[in-house]
Amino acid sequence: MQRYNSFTGYYRKKYGERLQKVVIDAGFTCPNRDGTVGRGGCSYCDNAAFHPSYSTAGKPLRQQIDEGIEFHRVRYRNTRAYLAYFQAFSNTYAPLPRLKSLYEEALSHPSVVGIVIGTRPDCVDGEKLDYLAALSEGLVLKDWEREIAGRRLAAPLVTVEYGIESCHDLTLKRINRGHDFATARLAVEQTAARRLETGAHFILGLPGETKDMMLDECSVINSLPLLSVKFHQLQIVRGTAMEREFAARPEDFVTFTLDGYIDFFTDMLERLRPDLYIERFAGEVPPRFVNSTPWGLIRNVELLRLLEKRLEERDTFQGALLRSGHVSRNFTVL
Numbered sequence: 435m436q437r438y439n440s441f442t443g444y445y446r447k448k449y450g451e452r453l454q455k456v457v458i459d460a461g462f463t464c465p466n467r468d469g470t471v472g473r474g475g476c477s478y479c480d481n482a483a484f485h486p487s488y489s490t491a492g493k494p495l496r497q498q499i500d501e502g503i504e505f506h507r508v509r510y511r512n513t514r515a516y517l518a519y520f521q522a523f524s525n526t527y528a529p530l531p532r533l534k535s536l537y538e539e540a541l542s543h544p545s546v547v548g549i550v551i552g553t554r555p556d557c558v559d560g561e562k563l564d565y566l567a568a569l570s571e572g573l574v575l576k577d578w579e580r581e582i583a584g585r586r587l588a589a590p591l592v593t594v595e596y597g598i599e600s601c602h603d604l605t606l607k608r609i610n611r612g613h614d615f616a617t618a619r620l621a622v623e624q625t626a627a628r629r630l631e632t633g634a635h636f637i638l639g640l641p642g643e644t645k646d647m648m649l650d651e652c653s654v655i656n657s658l659p660l661l662s663v664k665f666h667q668l669q670i671v672r673g674t675a676m677e678r679e680f681a682a683r684p685e686d687f688v689t690f691t692l693d694g695y696i697d698f699f700t701d702m703l704e705r706l707r708p709d710l711y712i713e714r715f716a717g718e719v720p721p722r723f724v725n726s727t728p729w730g731l732i733r734n735v736e737l738l739r740l741l742e743k744r745l746e747e748r749d750t751f752q753g754a755l756l757r758s759g760h761v762s763r764n765f766t767v768l
């Protein structure tokens with residue numbers, strides 16, 4: 435019995451074939467760093483900690499994609515179709531003509547069947563989203579076609595993934611996000627309304643948030659028209675403002691042991707709607723970016739195994755508390 439709605443296998447179920455993301459750095463920056471919204475960025479951010487070595491700004495996109503495919507081929511020899519993942523910084527933060535040129539360049543690679551665009555909620559507008567919707571409906575690249583599992587794909591797959599991080603405005607302010615939650619909700623709603631697959635990222639353990647505050651976020655997340663979510667436990671990256679804040683006020687942070695996090699995320703799952711895909715629930719930045727690795731060097735596959743085991747031990751599942759009516763779906767005050 436599958437006790438939570440894992441994103442692993444989503445593409446295989448939908449298209450009959452496994453798709454692999456290859457990360458690319460298209461040289462974007464971020465309005466929270468260049469002074470447009472703020473300077474210094476979000477207090478936890480060191481973008482270098484979050485993307486692989488083959489994706490480097492300045493390298494031609496085609497080369498990054500080729501190298502990414504080579505990188506993944508070692509593990510997934512039979513994978514033939516890839517999604518170009520615009521991950522570094524804010525990948526809609528440029529005038530539309532530049533965005534078009536970058537996305538369409540990635541989509542010209544013969545093994546790329548779609549794009550995944552990671553961005554901030556305040557870096558989209560109606561014009562950009564309309565273009566992405568038209569792209570996904572086959573109205574932009576007229577002669578474009580690929581094959582997945584022997585079937586013709588006439589339009590690229592397009593997913594937009596927003597960094598939301600917290601549903602609490604006080605937290606967003608404290609971590610210097612430079613946007614509030616209403617902006618995130620609007621972006622998600624406008625994206626999903628255009629039938630674009632929409633994902634979001636959240637961090638668990640941000641300063642000032644108690645476990646109850648994090649659990650309360652589940653009903654807000656449930657109310658968003660999201661296809662998928664990713665969660666990460668907060669990791670304090672060396673040299674960031676967050677590192678200084680943690681040193682000054684450690685009592686403001688909930689920190690998790692590995693076992694405690696598995697248990698806590700099980701609590702989260704019980705409150706998340708069952709149809710929401712869980713793409714990731716934890717992750718480790720490379721050890722060179724952090725001062726300590728309290729969980730040891732645990733691999734993702736082991737984390738997944740621990741979560742599945744805990745769900746079984748507790749005989750529970752995603753959405754369990756919604757079914758029994760223990761959790762209110764009407765979350766209003768944050």
Ligand code: SF4
Pocket residue numbers: 464465466467474475476479480481522523524554597
């Ligand atoms: S929005 Fe993203 S890239 Fe920009 S500072 Fe925050 S975490 Fe870093």
